[in-house]
Amino acid sequence: MLPTIEFFILIILLSALSGILGALTGLGGATILVPIYTLYLGIPIVYASGASLISTIATSSGTASAYIKDRITNLKIGTGLLTATTTGSIIGSLTVAFIYSHHLQYIIYIVFGAVLLSQVYVQLQRSKFELPRGVKPDWTTRVFQLYGKYYDMVLDREVEYIGVKWWLGEIIMFFAGYISGLLGIGSGALKVLAMDWAMNLPIKVSTTTSNFMIGVTAATGSSIYWSFGYIQPFLAAGTAIGVLIGAFIGTKILVRVRNKTIRYVFTLILAFLGIQMILRGLGYGF
């Protein structure tokens, strides 16, 4: 085992690195952090998830304050969907408490691996269009006031949009919250899927709104993790400091780097860790 101070610095470096990758790819860095902690540092998955979940709040709050300034986040759509994610997160956290207390950790490894591999798919299939296709408003558009506009810097014009199928968004969001509570990750990819694919919102609106939601959802799950004792001060402190540094650097270089290579490298890492997590869950080595 490494001496204490070196161990702490290693935690900060790894979290910063995944924070940078998270910011560059639009996926939360936590997604790769938990597998790295458990597979390579011998940290119990329960502590890895705890440190990751609470650190997710830090990155969400840090970057969300920047997005609010740009007025892209849709507060109504975000808050409406939060009813589903926070409920999902409560049930997910309670499920994981049941799993840990019955020593069924292998389930978490397998689910985690499956989530990583599904994100490989999401990364490869990422929507190529800046704006969604035009759709007719449905009854939820009217009742839940699912419309908005923002100024798009790239297109250099005001973009007006409407959202549809609120109910489908809610259903997907419930699962996003559930996964967040179960695995201790932000599950931003699922959140974007709900708004992007189901509710037909522009990608910029769905990413920024998802980022806003991740903070409140992770706060709900973290509180439950707190009472069950899944948060370990040493690891959580290093991780929170690291991901904040990483997210800060990531958003600074985001403007300059629009590199496809980064996405491919990240996708490879996701696939590699996903397979390893599943193998560990099935009882093979690692």
Added chain:
Amino acid sequence: MDFEDLIGNTLRIGVIISTVFIILGSVMLFVVGHSNGYTLSQISSPKTVVNTSEFPPIQVAKGVEELQPIDLIFLGLMLLIAIQVVRVVLGIAQFASERNKLYTIITAIVFFNLMFAIFILPLLIGK
């Protein structure tokens, strides 16, 4: 200053304050070498028994007064959760001031879920 600026500033300042506490606690942990009766090596071990289960909010408040490193770290982490609560409360205020009944209720539901996770559930599970 409108609500969105207020929310943005709350988030930014909140994260800064919480980070300061986390860094302060970490530095003190290394300088002092122990906290709350545990040695540094007990605290830093990957499979440590030192976790949040023994540190409910009231305990943390007491420990912060004594400048216990772990309690300072936990205060920083609790602030991260608290910022989100403040943010949701500001959301309720914003929708209420716009007289948007539906969204005032929806935001209140989110607030209830947060309160349930923070205060009610620990009582139910007896922790």
